Amino acid sequence: MKRILLAGALLAMATGAMAQARSAAEGIAEYRKMLEDGNPAELYEAKGEALWKQKRGPENASLEQCDLGKGAGVVKGVFVELPRWFGDTKKVEDLESRLVSCMAMLQGLDAAEIAKTPFGRGEQANVTALATWIASESRGMRFNLPQSHPKERLSYELGKRAFFYRGGSHDFACASCHAEDGKRIRLQDLPNLTKNPGDGVGFAAWPAYRVSNGQMWGMQLRLNDCFRQQRFPYPGFGSEVTIALGTYMGVNAKGAASIAPSIKR
Amino acid sequence: MADPMRIRAQAAGDKTTVRVLMSHEMETGQRKDAAGKTIPAWFIQEVTAQHNGKTVLTAQWGPAVSKNPFMQFVVRGAKAGDKISVTWVDNRGEKRTDEATVA
Numbered sequence: 001m002k003r004i005l006l007a008g009a010l011l012a013m014a015t016g017a018m019a020q021a022r023s024a025a026e027g028i029a030e031y032r033k034m035l036e037d038g039n040p041a042e043l044y045e046a047k048g049e050a051l052w053k054q055k056r057g058p059e060n061a062s063l064e065q066c067d068l069g070k071g072a073g074v075v076k077g078v079f080v081e082l083p084r085w086f087g088d089t090k091k092v093e094d095l096e097s098r099l100v101s102c103m104a105m106l107q108g109l110d111a112a113e114i115a116k117t118p119f120g121r122g123e124q125a126n127v128t129a130l131a132t133w134i135a136s137e138s139r140g141m142r143f144n145l146p147q148s149h150p151k152e153r154l155s156y157e158l159g160k161r162a163f164f165y166r167g168g169s170h171d172f173a174c175a176s177c178h179a180e181d182g183k184r185i186r187l188q189d190l191p192n193l194t195k196n197p198g199d200g201v202g203f204a205a206w207p208a209y210r211v212s213n214g215q216m217w218g219m220q221l222r223l224n225d226c227f228r229q230q231r232f233p234y235p236g237f238g239s240e241v242t243i244a245l246g247t248y249m250g251v252n253a254k255g256a257a258s259i260a261p262s263i264k265r
Numbered sequence: 266m267a268d269p270m271r272i273r274a275q276a277a278g279d280k281t282t283v284r285v286l287m288s289h290e291m292e293t294g295q296r297k298d299a300a301g302k303t304i305p306a307w308f309i310q311e312v313t314a315q316h317n318g319k320t321v322l323t324a325q326w327g328p329a330v331s332k333n334p335f336m337q338f339v340v341r342g343a344k345a346g347d348k349i350s351v352t353w354v355d356n357r358g359e360k361r362t363d364e365a366t367v368a
Contacts, residue, residue, distance in 0.1 A: 038335030042271050043288045214332035 028187060032263060041132055041209040041261035044216045048133025051126055057107030066102035068095070068134065079138035080258055083247045085149040092155040094246045095131050096220045097238030103127075115237040119221045124237075131218045132207045135260040142257050143204060145250045152247065155240075159248025162241050163193070172230040174245070178202075188265070193249050200259030203249040208262045216261070219246055272365035274340075274349045281343035281367050283314065285336045285351050293328035309334070311354045316340050317347055343367050 052063045052075075068078035069086070083094040089101050104111040109123065117124040147153055166173040177183060178193040191197035197204075207218045217225075223242045227235050235242050268288035275282050287309065294306025306328055314322040321340055343349065350364040 038284060038286050038337070040286060040288075040333035040335070042286055043268060043333060046271065047268060211331075 028265075031265075035211065035263045039209055039261070039263045040214075041136075041207070041216060041263065044129045044132040044207075044209070045136045045261065046133075048129035048131070051130055052133065057103065057109045059106065059108035061106045061108075063099075063102055063106060063130070065106055066099070068098055068102075075134055075137045077138050077141055079135045079260070080141045080143045081145055083152075083155065083243050083250060084146050085151050092149075092151050092243055092247065094219060094238070094243045095134060096127055096218050097243060099127050099130050099134075100238060119217075119224070119237075120215060128207065128216050128218045128221075132216055132261045135207050135258065138258055139260070140257055142255050143250055143253045145247065145254065147251060155244045155247040156251050158240070159244035159246070162245055163248055168231040170231050172232075174226065174230075194252060196253050196256050199257040200262065201256070203246070203253045204256045204258045205260055205262040205264070207260055208264045210264050212265055217264075267359060267361045270351060270353075270361065270363040272349065272351055272363055274343070274347075274365050274367040276343060276345050276367050279341055281340045281347075281349070283338055283340060283349050283351075283365075285314075287334050287336070287353060287361075289333065289353070289355065291328070291330055291332045291334065295328070307355060307357060309353045309355045312336065313352045314338065314340075315348075315350045315352075316343050 055062050065072045067086075067088070068074065069081055069084050070078050079095060082098065083092050085092050086098065086101070088105070091097075091101075093101060100111050100114050103109040103114065103123070114123045114127065120128070145152075147156065163174040163178075166176070174193070177185070177190050181192050183190040183192075191202035193202050203219075206222050207216060208222075209216050220237055220242060223245055224234060224237075227233070270288065271286040273284045275284075289309055290307055291309065292304050292307040294303065296304045298304050308328045308330065309326045312322070312324040312326060313320055322338055324336075326334075340349070345367050347367045348364055349367060350362055352360065352362040354360050
């Protein structure tokens with residue numbers, strides 16, 4: 001009898017230890033699950049949808065004729081195929097830079113002025129809200145970036161270079177943190193961005209609402225912050241290198257389902 | 266004019282779960298801006314919820330509630346098609362009311 005009790009106690013201890021080992025990552029997953037129910041990104045989605053349809057700017061036009069890659073006015077499914085080549089601007093553009101191009105072409109707003117505006121202010125806040133809504137229209141769809149145009153392939157190769165480029169006071173590259181499985185910083189799991197990191201991870205999770213600072217972040221701001229953490233000079237908004245990094249991550253994420261806009265700590 | 270709330274109300278049996286997402290800065294009055302000046306307090310002070318025009322919940326909030334707050338509560342006896350409305354008033358006297366239909 002005593003032996004059975006002892007075995008039972010040992011078993012309880014073993015499962016206890018196991019529960020503890022699992023609890024870190026699972027605890028965060030559970031926390032995210034609870035927050036998903038009331039993701040404030042929804043507020044930005046509503047704002048973005050209204051902005052898309054609203055007549056604004058010197059031309060007093062809406063963005064409903066904006067071509068995001070699947071024809072004028074098509075919103076569904078565009079997010080999982082960006083960045084891509086656009087013939088009218090002769091550039092590979094990501095979602096945010098494409099929105100700025102449309103705002104300039106259709107509404108007559110000053111693209112250079114928007115690019116200079118700090119994130120979260122003025123027209124930049126509008127770009128983020130628009131990107132949030134457009135991303136939400138492709139929720140659950142799988143990434144499938146086009147690579148047929150030579151400039152799209154060039155963008156991928158440039159992104160790859162930038163990803164592995166080590167520099168700055170800390171001799172850092174994107175790859176220092178994001179080129180291996182199972183890495184983490186404190187409790188944050190780091191996705192391996194050199195391949196498909198899985199559904200709703202990495203490139204497939206942004207734009208995201210950050211609970212810690214109550215801000216909605218698009219991919220441009222996400223990358224800007226990566227540059228800051230590497231102690232690199234800030235890249236310009238919608239600059240070639242940020243779009244190239246987007247192409248690199250997006251092409252690598254082929255087949256991953258998008259959960260954007262998501263919620264982050 | 267404040268941004269709209271998102272209200273979802275889902276009936277299950279005789280209970281209806283209402284989930285509300287509000288858009289508000291909820292500034293505590295404790296923070297300072299880049300120039301070192303205190304950012305004035307600005308937060309929701311009073312929340313009321315009505316079921317078909319009858320008040321079912323009132324709450325007094327303070328600066329400890331997060332930015333873009335999320336609130337969830339259960340109304341007994343609400344049926345599909347009923348109206349649920351939520352109102353908040355902040356310390357500047359600004360006000361916002363939104364309504365949703367129970368699904």
